[in-house]
Amino acid sequence: MGLRVVVLVLIMNCFFAFGDCTGGLELGFYTRSCPNAEMVVKMKMNTSMMSDPTTAPAILRLAFHDCQVDGCDGSILLGNSNGLTTETISHKNFGIHKLEVINEIKSSLETMCPETVSCADIIQMAAREAVSLTGGPYMEVLTGRRDTVSTSTKRADCQLPTANISVDKFIKIFKKKNISLEDGVAVMGSHSLGISHCRNFEGRLWPLPDPKMSPPLGRKLQLICKNQTLSDVAFAQNDATIFSFDNQYFIDILSGRGLLRIDSEIARDPRTQQYVYNFGQDTQKFFDRFSSGFLKLSEYKVLVGEKGEIRRDCRFRNS
Incomplete structure (x- = not known):
């Protein structure tokens, strides 16, 4: 009986600390630290999509491409600075755009809740809205991701699928995740x-x-x-x-x-x-x-806890 009690306590602690124990991600991660975060993402996406309907497919693709390279860590948003070579110049990222939408959302959230909401989370929440606001399902995206401090054109070239990918390679990619x-x-x-x-x-x-x-x-x-x-x-x-x-x-x-x-x-x-x-x-x-x-896919190789950082500007590392 004693062992069962200990196991139950551990499970309950995990539930309350991390939502559903998904590697540190949880539903409503910003409920206390930035309660309006998800609403801001939705409103900004709705505004952008009303003025330019190409926003939805662009942001959805951005989310997938971010996760394909070393996991969902916001690496695709880092620009050419501090010796970094951005993923967006990879030939496999041809056509990636609307990064400014994520940056605008981040700017609004920084005003409300400084250094709280990660760029990696914003990408996934924005992709959720891209799907939902165009008639697709509303998905309960877990949050709590942190941002990477590295990016690499070479890694994007190696890890992103080609435009003429075969079914065999397609199966291997998803099986790995x-x-x-x-x-x-x-x-x-x-x-x-x-x-x-x-x-x-x-x-x-x-x-x-x-x-x-x-x-x-x-x-x-x-x-x-x-x-x-x-x-x-x-x-x-x-x-x-x-x-x-x-x-x-x-x-x-x-x-x-x-x-x-x-x-x-x-x-x-x-x-x-x-x-x-x-x-x-x-x-x-x-x-x-x-x-x-x-x-x-959105939970693939995420950074949580003390790993990475919460960027103040999605385009640059904090230091």
């Missing part, structure tokens, strides 16, 4: 928002369009991307509803209307095809599995 294959396919549903530049899929267009691509789409994309000098500028919609977070992406890729290689392959690979079909048929199932995958 303890994300199930079903949840990983759901996370690909983030392509429901936004666009892709020609440079990321033009290899599927010439000399002839990829036979796995719908012929009408192939011809359309050849017209859009025919000027090779504009491949960094020209783009196409990821799916038919680029400003709504919905399951249209899965419906489209099942019909051969996926832009990227991975879009086409997950719709045909026997390991992933059934999940794509299920999500195309059932929006709620997609939302549930996306939430699961997103939250697991």
Whole structure:
């Protein structure tokens, strides 16, 4: 009986100290230290999205790319200073933008609660709002992350997936992060928002369009991307509803209307095809599995406790 009591006490201590014992992250981490933090993030994101609807896909991509390089630690926001080489100049981070939205949120929170809310947390909370405010699920993001003091273009080059990633590599990436294959396919549903530049899929267009691509789409994309000098500028919609977070992406890729290689392959690979079909048929199932995958990814290799720092400005280390 004595041992059981001790174990119960330890569990209860863990619960009250760290929410659900998820590595130091907890729900409502800023409830006392900065009670309006999450509301500020929501309001700022709503304002930015109303003036520029491209904010949502940009911030969602920013969150994923931050987590892919050494974990969700705000490294992607650090600029070229103090001998650092920023991740954003990596060729795999082409098109990353809207960092200023995170900086504006941080500035507001610094006025309210100095050196309290981390940039790493702001990114994940802002991504949650990007999904929710465009019609997707509202996800209970755990907070308590701290910011890294390092960043590296080389590490971004090595750790970020390529635009033509295969299903095999896709599976390895999510397995490494303890994300199930079903949840990983759901996370690909983030392509429901936004666009892709020609440079990321033009290899599927010439000399002839990829036979796995719908012929009408192939011809359309050849017209859009025919000027090779504009491949960094020209783009196409990821799916038919680029400003709504919905399951249209899965419906489209099942019909051969996926832009990227991975879009086409997950719709045909026997390991992933059934999940794509299920999500195309059932929006709620997609939302549930996306939430699961997103939250697991957002908790990947976070800095907590005394590790890292709480940056005063997301672009620079404190010292």
